[in-house]
Amino acid sequence: MNLPPVIAIDGPTASGKGTVAFLVAQKLGFHYLDSGALYRLVALASEKQGIDVNNGPALGELAENLQISFKDGEIFLGGEDVTEAIRTEANGLRASNVATQPEVRGALVGLQRSFRQKPGLVADGRDMGSIIFPDAKLKVFLTASAPARAERRYKQLIAKGISARLEDLLQDLVERDARDSNRGASPLVLAKGAQVLETSDLSIDQAVQTVLDWYHSTSA
Numbered sequence: 001m002n003l004p005p006v007i008a009i010d011g012p013t014a015s016g017k018g019t020v021a022f023l024v025a026q027k028l029g030f031h032y033l034d035s036g037a038l039y040r041l042v043a044l045a046s047e048k049q050g051i052d053v054n055n056g057p058a059l060g061e062l063a064e065n066l067q068i069s070f071k072d073g074e075i076f077l078g079g080e081d082v083t084e085a086i087r088t089e090a091n092g093l094r095a096s097n098v099a100t101q102p103e104v105r106g107a108l109v110g111l112q113r114s115f116r117q118k119p120g121l122v123a124d125g126r127d128m129g130s131i132i133f134p135d136a137k138l139k140v141f142l143t144a145s146a147p148a149r150a151e152r153r154y155k156q157l158i159a160k161g162i163s164a165r166l167e168d169l170l171q172d173l174v175e176r177d178a179r180d181s182n183r184g185a186s187p188l189v190l191a192k193g194a195q196v197l198e199t200s201d202l203s204i205d206q207a208v209q210t211v212l213d214w215y216h217s218t219s220a
């Protein structure tokens, strides 16, 4: 069976992988999967339902039955537009917690793989190249230094009119990196065959172009 090609872009929080993955997908006319959004949706839904972040079985069942839909870049949970609500720092931290539960990860595997449609998919997350799409045509590990990532997040929040302290953001990000990298279930790791893209000193356009060049050289 000839499955559509996948470009897997993994990396730590605030590395810019979401923006880069989205733009690469646009350039190639591929579908785009923001897998972090799925963990963020489980986090938000579990909070609404009062489910504890350590209750793996209940979270797994919730993840299995999520009523989600994507429309024109907006995300709906049971009919409610939660595009903004899932992006808060607090919900991101909660997502990092629920994502440690193997039941949650298992419940989301099929949904993530269903995004692999013609003509191809760009998927971003933590385990796209290692677990979800181990046969990806190109695997990128996109990263930047912790201070560079904290500064990017700070600028994004300020641009949105949300007040933030750089020191707090840096501390949250270091904690989140540690949890995402040290958990037992599908930790953030450098997938076998992944190419590292260090973006601390790269513009978004340069990062996008590098991924496109790498992809074209795998297809050549």
Ligand code: DC
Pocket (backbone or CB within 6 Å): 013, 014, 035, 036, 037, 039, 040, 092, 095, 096, 099, 124, 125, 126, 127, 128, 176, 180
């Ligand atoms: O990429 P993000 O910041 O939106 O992801 C939110 C959290 O979800 C992140 O801290 C860890 C988790 N996550 C994961 O465990 N596996 C993925 N493939 C994507 C995200």
